[in-house]
Amino acid sequence: xxxxxxxxxxxxxxxxxxxxxxxxxxxxxxxxxxxxxxxxxxxxxxxxxxxxxxxxxxxxxxxxxxxxxxxxxxxxxxxxxxxxxxxxxxxxxxxxxxx
Numbered sequence: 001x002x003x004x005x006x007x008x009x010x011x012x013x014x015x016x017x018x019x020x021x022x023x024x025x026x027x028x029x030x031x032x033x034x035x036x037x038x039x040x041x042x043x044x045x046x047x048x049x050x051x052x053x054x055x056x057x058x059x060x061x062x063x064x065x066x067x068x069x070x071x072x073x074x075x076x077x078x079x080x081x082x083x084x085x086x087x088x089x090x091x092x093x094x095x096x097x098x099x
Contacts, residue, residue, distance in 0.1 A: 023095045035085035042078030045071050 049071040 023092075025094060028089050028092075028094070031085065031089050035082040035089070038078045038082030038085065042075040042080075042082065045075030045078065049075065 049069065
């Protein structure tokens with residue numbers, strides 16, 4: 001398991017709790033921020049996983065690093081959630097609220 005998995009999970013939790021689907025113009029603005037955080041966090045998770053080189057000499061066993069692992073899948077899911085959120089926000093009609 002990568003050392004970045006915990007950080008990616010925390011980032012996803014914070015971004016998803018921010019509410020990625022806006023119902024009025026102000027909420028949509030903040031939803032776009034949350035969606036951008038999801039995309040950036042997913043890209044960072046994928047980038048850190050791809051550039052993370054484990055030292056095979058310390059384990060003493062043959063070394064095989066799968067190109068698809070947990071943090072890569074989590075990063076791809078974060079990016080997909082951000083893109084879906086942006087599309088949903090762009091196509092969703094604004095709700096008029098009265099106070």
